[in-house]
Amino acid sequence: MTSKPLPSLIAVIDIGTHKTASLLGQVIDGKARMLSFSERRTDGVVKGTVTDLEKLTQCVHEVVNDIERGSGRAVEQVYLSLSGPAAEGERVKGFIAVPAHDGKVTAKDVADAVASAKRLEPPAGRSTLLYMRQPTLLDGKPVGNPVGMAGKRLEVSFWRVTMEEGNMRMRVGMINGLSIRVRDFILASHAAACATASDADKQGGVLVIDMGAGTTDWILYYKEHILCAGSIPVGGEHLTNDLSVALRISRETAEDLKQRFGSALHRETDVNQTIWKDGDKGVGDQQFNRGTITQVLSLRYQETIEFVRKDVLRRLEQIFPGHAVRLDQNMLPSGVILTGGSANLADAAEAVQLVTGVPARVGVPDFENESLRKPEYAGIVGLMTAALADAPPPVVRPRGFLAQLKALFRF
Secondary structure (H helix, E strand, O other): OOOOOOOOEEEEEEEOOOEEEEEEEEEEOOEEEEEEEEEEEOOOEEOOEEOOHHHHHHHHHHHHHHHHHHHOOOOOEEEEEEOOOOEEEEEEEEEEEOOOOOOEOOHHHHHHHHHHHHOOOOOOOEEEEEEEEOOEEEOOEEEOOOOOOEOOEEEEEEEEEEEEHHHHHHHHHHHHOOOOEEEEEEEHHHHHHHHHOOHHHHHHOEEEEEEOOOOEEEEEEEOOEEEEEEEEOOOHHHHHHHHHHHHOOOHHHHHHHHHHHOOOOOOHHHHHOEEEOOOOOOOOOOEEEHHHHHHHHHHHHHHHHHHHHHHHHHHHHHHOOOOOOOOOOOOOOOOEEEEOHHHHOOOHHHHHHHHHOOOEEEOOOOOOOHHHOOHHHHHHHHHHHHHHHHOOOOOOOOOOHHHHHHHHHOO
16 A cells, blocks of 8 residues: 555544445544444355445445444545455565666666566556565575665565456546545455454464355465455345344344354254244243254355465465465464454354364454444444554644643544
8 A cells, every 4th residue: 555644533434244434533643543443244245245325325425424423523535445346456576686786676676676576567457555575585495674674586466456457437426426545455354353363373373264244254364464365245134134034034033043143053953942033932922942043154154264264375376386285284374364344253263274284263352432342343443543554653742731631532
């Protein structure tokens, strides 16, 4: 991402299949203080794909109005999340032969290598939205900053995210139609990682899986850089649908049973448990076998994680052709972090560990507002974190009494 002047206000919008959330923060000394938050049920999106632009625009308009009313501030520009199958990623790389006689790399050499990587045109009909930096190699060895180092071949790589041009214009046009400018796009899985994965996690190697309602996005970090990312069109609502069909009940009842009695693991002892929908065992109450519920949900949940595992391996095989690639603790010493609404399902982390074979945990964002410290809000909280990281270092305010008073009352 390119450095841009940091606005005093940062607004972010996360559009999901089930809900659309917006968050407005004020930047003070390089940190964002929350001013207002809103979430509404999403209309017009199925499995991460926009199916009704008018309904979605109305939903986005409502969350923007909410944060403006809640803060008393006008939103002029926003960061917008990118998720689902519409955002496609690939690795692009460029290289140069170091021209200096002594073999020392200059800043111009790095710029030339970067330009070489970005010179590759995206597939026909798609536009590039993001370039996310990967490790720089000097003579095949990763280096942090190659300037001043000696070598013969300098190589830089990016994880490039593209979107079909019509889809991109539709999203930008939707925001522009509200008299707001899209400041930048941020990959949703990267945002979830910004809220839940530490620098040490990313340095060692970590896989972040963000399981939403309609899609499951993932991103893999290694040596502090994004190695690859992807998305599959399966999410939490598919678990609900499976349960609805298996038990012949409404989706609303299935969702309620999933949250209260569901699990990502099926145990033999579940078969012996009888549960009641309302709990009063009265007229109209419904009786179910918990074993059936956990069996249906665990099969779909573990299948979804297996889809992710195979998608990760497919991407890695494209990046490292001819090399045996394994997802194990050597590749992922920091394991798997699970975020999104479906991370709340009982035994979710244990199921992920069972499928992937590496330790897993549920990621909870560390945020000033306690109500947003939940895995389903990792995306919107991380968008704010990523937006701050996208900007240049802030100018530190003077810390005199008057300056502190102004900061306190947000003058």
